[in-house]
Amino acid sequence: MNTLLILIPIALMLGCGWLIAFLWSLKSKQYEDLDGAAWRILDDDDDKPAGR
């Protein structure tokens, strides 16, 4: 029972972290160009994310 009291909050916090990260990535338009992202990784030049 004691382990649960630690593990459950940890699990929930990890889940929340994932949710916040997803909502942030959605808001910063990271899903606008999935094909492009796959190619950009091959580009040696300095490349900045699309952002706003």
Add this chain to the structure above:
Amino acid sequence: MYCCPLPDAEASARTPWLKGDEAAPWVTDAGPGLKQIEFIVPQANCAACISSIEGRLGRIAGVTKARVNLTARRVAVVWREGSQEPQAFLDCLASLGYAARPFDPRETGFSHDDAEGRRLLRALAVAGFAAANVMLFSVSIWSGTDPQTRDLFHWISALIALPAVVYAGGPFFTSAANALRHGRVNMDVPISLGVILASAMSLFETMHGREHAFFDAAVTLLFFLLIGRYLDHMMRARARSAVSQLMTLMASGATIVEPDGSRRFVANRGLEPGMLMAVAAGDRFAADGCIETGSSDVDRSIVTGESAPEPVNRGDEVQAGTLNLTGPLLVRITKAGGDTFLSELIRLMAAAEQGQSHYVRLADRLARYYSPVVHILAALTLIGWLALGHGWHDALMAAIAVLIITCPCALGLAIPAVQVVASGALFRRGVLLKNGAALEKIAEIDTVVFDKTGTLTLGSPVMVGPPAVSSDNLALAAGLARESRHPLSRALVAAAAERGIAPSVPVSVTEHPGFGLAATWRGQRVRLGSRAWCGVAEPADDRGLLEIVLRIGDGTPVVFTFEDSMRPAARPTIASLRRQGLAVEVLSGDRAAAVGRAASELGIATVYSRMSPQAKLAHVEELAAAGKRALVVGDGVNDAPALAAGFVSMAPATASDVGRTAADVVFMGQSLAPVSWLRSVGVAAQAIARQNILLALGYNLLAVPIAMLGLVTPLIAALAMSSSSIIVVANALRLGWRMNAMPDADGKADHRETAAGAAGAVQRAA
């Protein structure tokens, strides 16, 4: 993979003129002092494309950002206001070898600001989060726990699930409430009822420390339903209208010549029949009328669909919205205001767009029957259990289980999943599907109606005769033709260049609007233009070819003939459509001889020529009234009402803005092959969509009796729901594999490789 096109001189010749007011419709604000424009660049498809486009555009003075979106094949450019004209970006792209055109969000129906889509996606994320976490606790409970831990886990599940249901269920609740307020029942009513009752009952059970809580079912349901809803949202047709684009063809007014010779500008609504208007070269006619003085060439493409200007003289009729190209004219107005050709076209367009909304999609047809059945089943379960002498609690549990089990997760995914897979695969082959319903409709067509110029043909004439021409004559003709922007003149210059003949240089070339060109060469007067201009008799038989005549002094005339070449793969495409049992027709605004020639070359028997836009629309409506389902393929402004009225419609990417907006499907590239394989894809997609519906309904047929008997535990509900949704999605993915295996009609391995790209690959490999 080498795919970037080589610098291409032709690309720059094809790009439209984009400066000042002409560019305004495409330019948007991007912050203080910044402007943004987007271009469609169909050839962009690799890392090298990204870096070369972004690198070059980024170096133009004043540009603050250039970003390629490879998924959408678009480039967004942000620049400081006033520092550049958008034409500079087009020229830059052309010099890199990319044919580009400005992107108008209205045209595809996808808006930049898709608030509803983002709301759905956020709800989906919250539902996914809640489903995953609640499921963790549920799995623990199902594995066996002591009652104390179970109650604790139920409470934690409630803590996560209840807020998630309130937030993620919002789209369903509002839609259900709307439907009920209007006295209707839609699919969202049983969904909302199921989710709310399941949550409420689970809370009640938790408070009383009982064994079964359905929190995981409630949020997992929402998760799957939201996936289906989001995919469906992406495939839905947005409100789009070509009417506003037609309006831009309307002149704001005309210069009126008073009987006393004075001139004044009169706005459109002040124009009346009988007035005399002066129309300069380069202006659009503000009203219909009859030419009193002057001669010119008129671009009547919005009437006939022909790109070649028509010569006009005294006594000829002109229509509002057509463009006066070469000479000033005085025109006596015959129709003005709401009676003009253009006003009528706009009215027809609006009416045709109105009529489009009658098609009920397969998913919506199903929903009509589904929700009443679900309600009746749940009610029957409740009544049955009560009648058999069980208590309210058990009866309600069973009824709620029926609502949970019948929740149309798999059904909601069945069709959108297929359409998303199909449209993705089509897009990679250069076909842009503007709404999912078009895919459904294309499987049901029985007639295909083609426009000729620009649709069956490429819309640009190529020299085909005379069979033998002396290089001196061709050089001289090209020398004269260089001075004119008439499409036939340009084709003549291109033909000379192709044969490696340098144009000779005649002196004092003058263009006589509506007739042709004249010049002096080696002391002799030479003429290039129509038969009448060169004093040559008309031939006895019109073979439907376009002609230019060259005559040196009074010598023997040389008649150059031109033909609009067929799109690549036009013949096999028509043949394949006929093999599929479809009736094929040609509706053209061109002369009978020219249309007949093209049709017989392609083996099409049903031909209508000299069709006005009204006649085209009337013909398409007649077909519909006779119970036919016609695919209309066209490109011009004159085809737009017919495109809007067609059961489903298609336009090439080279079509007019109005044509592209009016069509359901736009295809890139020169080949006509997409018309026949879009049909094959539509048929395959429809077959898989039907299988999916059967799978989804079959699952219900199995699960509902179990639920009615009260045997459904949270574990069974979770297994049944997830497995049916996954099976349906997996089945939809099959379509993608089938499409990849489908041979391309023109035998090319990869449609993304344009002709220029392929040429580049060959050169670089060598």
